[in-house]
Amino acid sequence: MALPKKIKKTIDLIPKKTGLDRRIQLLDDIQKDGTYLPKGIGHADLDRGMLDFVKEDLKTFMDGNTVPTVDIIITTQNWSQFTETWNFQDLDKNVKPPFITTVRQPEVPYGTNPSLQYTIPNRKQFYYAKVPTWDGQRKGVDVYKIPQPIPVDITYNVKIFVNRMRGLNEFNKNVLQKFSSRQAYTIIKGHYIPIVLNNISDESVMDIDKRKYYIQNYEFTMLGFLMDEDEFEVSPGVSRALTMFEIPQLNKSVKVNPQPENPNEFPVDLLFVSGNTELSETFRYSADLHLNETFNVDSFSVYINNDYVGDNITKIQVNTNDLVKFVVVKKSIGESQIFTTAKLI
Amino acid sequence: MSQRKVPITRLSKFFAEEDFDLDISMGQEWLHGDMNFTFVLYRVDRQRTKKDDVYGEVVSEGVQYRAPIELKGYVQIEAPTNAFMGNSKIGQVEPGNLKIGIYQSYLDEMGVDIEFGDYIGYYEKEDRVRYYSVADDGRITSDNRHTYGGYKPYYRSIVASPVSNDEFNGI
Numbered sequence: 176m177a178l179p180k181k182i183k184k185t186i187d188l189i190p191k192k193t194g195l196d197r198r199i200q201l202l203d204d205i206q207k208d209g210t211y212l213p214k215g216i217g218h219a220d221l222d223r224g225m226l227d228f229v230k231e232d233l234k235t236f237m238d239g240n241t242v243p244t245v246d247i248i249i250t251t252q253n254w255s256q257f258t259e260t261w262n263f264q265d266l267d268k269n270v271k272p273p274f275i276t277t278v279r280q281p282e283v284p285y286g287t288n289p290s291l292q293y294t295i296p297n298r299k300q301f302y303y304a305k306v307p308t309w310d311g312q313r314k315g316v317d318v319y320k321i322p323q324p325i326p327v328d329i330t331y332n333v334k335i336f337v338n339r340m341r342g343l344n345e346f347n348k349n350v351l352q353k354f355s356s357r358q359a360y361t362i363i364k365g366h367y368i369p370i371v372l373n374n375i376s377d378e379s380v381m382d383i384d385k386r387k388y389y390i391q392n393y394e395f396t397m398l399g400f401l402m403d404e405d406e407f408e409v410s411p412g413v414s415r416a417l418t419m420f421e422i423p424q425l426n427k428s429v430k431v432n433p434q435p436e437n438p439n440e441f442p443v444d445l446l447f448v449s450g451n452t453e454l455s456e457t458f459r460y461s462a463d464l465h466l467n468e469t470f471n472v473d474s475f476s477v478y479i480n481n482d483y484v485g486d487n488i489t490k491i492q493v494n495t496n497d498l499v500k501f502v503v504v505k506k507s508i509g510e511s512q513i514f515t516t517a518k519l520i
Numbered sequence: 521m522s523q524r525k526v527p528i529t530r531l532s533k534f535f536a537e538e539d540f541d542l543d544i545s546m547g548q549e550w551l552h553g554d555m556n557f558t559f560v561l562y563r564v565d566r567q568r569t570k571k572d573d574v575y576g577e578v579v580s581e582g583v584q585y586r587a588p589i590e591l592k593g594y595v596q597i598e599a600p601t602n603a604f605m606g607n608s609k610i611g612q613v614e615p616g617n618l619k620i621g622i623y624q625s626y627l628d629e630m631g632v633d634i635e636f637g638d639y640i641g642y643y644e645k646e647d648r649v650r651y652y653s654v655a656d657d658g659r660i661t662s663d664n665r666h667t668y669g670g671y672k673p674y675y676r677s678i679v680a681s682p683v684s685n686d687e688f689n690g691i
Contacts, residue, residue, distance in 0.1 A: 249609040265684045266648070269612040272684065276608055334608050338687055340575040378606040384617055384655040386681050390606040 204365045211306045212319055214364040215404035218329075222248050222279060224363035225331050225397055228370065229277050232353055232361070233333070235346045237273055242335070242342070245276040272388050273337040275346070279329060286326025288369070288398040298322045300408050308411075316412040324400035333393045334378070343389050347375075350393055369398045439519045442467075447503055447511040455500045462517040464491040464499075470512040475503040491515075531671050540671055548623055557595040559620065560588050561632065562639040562691065585691055588641075589632055593622035593678075595642065618642060618652045620678040624661065627676070634658075639688045640680050651688050652680030 178184065192200050226246055235242045243263050265271045300320035308315045335346045353359050354372040361368050378390040443464060445454050466489040469475070477484040477491055478500040484491065493499055505511045528537070551557075563586045570582035598616030605612055618640060627633065640652045661673035668674050 245610070265686075266650075267613065267615060269614070269684070270605070270610055271686055273686075276610055278607075278609055332607075334606065336605060336608075338684075339572075339577045341572065341577070380606060384679050384681050386614065386683060390608070392607065 201367075204362075207365060211304050212321065212404070212407050212409075213303075213366070213402065215402045215407075216324075216364055216366060216399070217401060217403070218283065218327075220363055221327070221329055221368070221397060221399045224361050224368060225279075225329070225370070225395075226277055228359075228361040229275060229333055232359070233275070233346070233349050235275070235335075235342070235349055237337070237339070237342045237345065242273045242275055242337075242346070245270075245274060248277060248279050270336075273335070273339075273342050275333065275335050278332045278334065280332070283327050283329050286328045286398060286400065288326040288328075288400060298406070300406070305412060317409050318412040320408040320410070321402070322406045324402045326398070326400045329397045329399055330373075331395045331397065333395060335389075335391050335393075337389050338387075340389070343391055347391070350375075363399075366400075368400075371396045371398065441517055443515045443517045445501055445513040445515070447505070447513075449509050452505065452511075453500065453502050455498060457496060457498050458493045459495060460517075461494045461520045463520065464493060464515045464517055465489065466491075467514040467516055469514070471506050471509060472511050472513060473504045473506045475501055475513060477501060493517075528672060531669065535669065535671060540668055540674075543668065544623065544625060544674055548626060551594055551623070552592045552626075555594070556592065558590050558592050559595060559643075560590050560641040561634060562586075562588050562641065562688070563632075563635070564637055564639070583688070585639075588691060589630065591622065591630065591632065592626070593620040595620055597642075615650065615682040617655070617682070618678075618680040620680070621675050622678060623675050624673065634676070634678055639683070640678075641690060649690065651683050651685070651690065653683045653688070655679050655681045 191197075226244075226248070230244045230246065263271050263274055300322050302318065303321045304319045305316045306319060308317055335343065337343055337346075350372065358369045358371045361370060372393065373396055374392075374394040376392045376394070378392055380386070380388055380390065445456075447454060474487055476486050477488055479491075479493070479497050481498070481500070491499065501513065503511050503513070565584040565586050568584035570579050570584075571577060572579060596619040598619065600613045600615050602611065602613050604610060620640070622634075634654060634657050636654055636657045638654045638657075640654065641649045642652065643649045656677070656679035658676035658678050661667070661676055664670060666673045666675060666677070
């Protein structure tokens with residue numbers, strides 16, 4: 176006697192999430208092992224997803240063995256199908272039934288996925304997420320933007336080749352159970368992609384004087400979408416600088432001693448000791464040096480930044496960080512002096 | 521078959537039973553002695569074979585065979601064809617059919633009948649045998665081609681199509 180429907184036969188060890196928690200879980204799945212951005216999806220990803228769907232979700236057993244699947248989309252290169260079928264070949268290296276293969280119709284038209292219709296024109300990127308950033312000093316956010324994904328409809332023909340009607344029945348049962356609500360979902364790089372069952376047809380080879388086998392064709396449409404990671408955009412958003420002050424708790428007012436004003440004019444005296452005829456000075460300010468008088472100096476030459484300026488000049492214009500060199504010719508051996516006045520500019 | 525026998529008298533002015541027997545024996549001597557094409561017939565034991573109740577298909581490893589018999593006949597193998605399997609893009613080179621011409625008197629002498637669905641193994645090399653399933657057992661031999669100048673039927677044309685070794689791979 177069957178159990179009443181309300182009695183649960185199994186209990187979930189991990190409770191299923193609903194509502195906001197479920198949406199967060201979906202987002203986590205999309206972003207798993209990656210950045211905050213969703214993972215890009217191309218044609219090859221959709222094809223791989225369909226092959227995995229056929230291999231795992233439509234797995235069929237015959238006589239206790241799994242019916243093998245050709246795990247590639249057959250293309251124009253003949254050798255490639257051999258690499259996937261060599262372990263179920265006959266002595267002529269022909270593929271030996273039973274097996275399942277997936278054929279993709281090469282054309283990929285604009286899709287009919289209703290959630291992705293024309294809503295954002297011209298590939299304009301829209302806001303996807305704000306991600307907080309912190310570089311040790313500044314707290315800010317990066318704004319992640321992505322363009323609207325492009326919907327595509329890809330038609331796949333999944334064909335089963337068997338020698339026995341019971342094999343057909345088993346595969347048919349698996350497909351119809353999976354697509355009892357007309358569509359099923361597969362997860363491709365974290366995105367849920369719907370697949371719709373369109374049609375079932377028979378292509379069996381029943382010529383009387385040929386090798387006979389059943390072929391049944393299941394036509395599916397994958398309502399996928401394309402997302403090119405190169406079109407994703409990450410731009411810095413608002414930044415906030417955090418400046419911290421350390422203030423002592425015990426405030427004591429300190430009287431500031433009055434200081435005389437810095438003069439704009441002050442003497443600069445140059446002393447050439449006995450045996451020395453050269454002095455260099457780097458000026459940390461811009462000023463005009465006015466010659467007042469000399470002592471025991473026959474003549475002197477002035478160089479600024481090692482460029483010769485002139486001899487016995489009475490006014491020297493000095494800029495900040497200039498290296499000024501004085502070279503004197505003394506009248507007699509002993510000390511010499513040059514007295515100047517610097518006027519700040 | 522009717523128990524009553526009626527003598528065949530057509531062509532009797534220049535061809536008779538003795539001539540017919542002579543020519544058949546000469547043909548057999550050439551085919552069996554000189555040509556010596558041999559093949560192995562695996563007759564399906566239709567009583568002991570385990571089959572599906574609904575579809576009548578044999579269950580896995582369920583086919584039962586009678587003892588195989590080596591026979592001689594005129595063997596022709598057609599050229600293979602290169603084609604996709606159905607509408608899939610999986611290509612294959614399908615081996616050609618096996619056609620056998622065999623003397624009816626030889627079959628009668630051996631006490632063997634070849635029936636639709638029996639398997640035939642033909643050794644292409646010492647270590648390579650290909651199996652075929654009888655698709656036409658040639659039981660109707662009423663046409664002119666199968667008679668000796670319109671005198672009496674004397675051979676059968678068997679057509680067998682290749683099978684993959686998951687269907688039959690010898691005993």
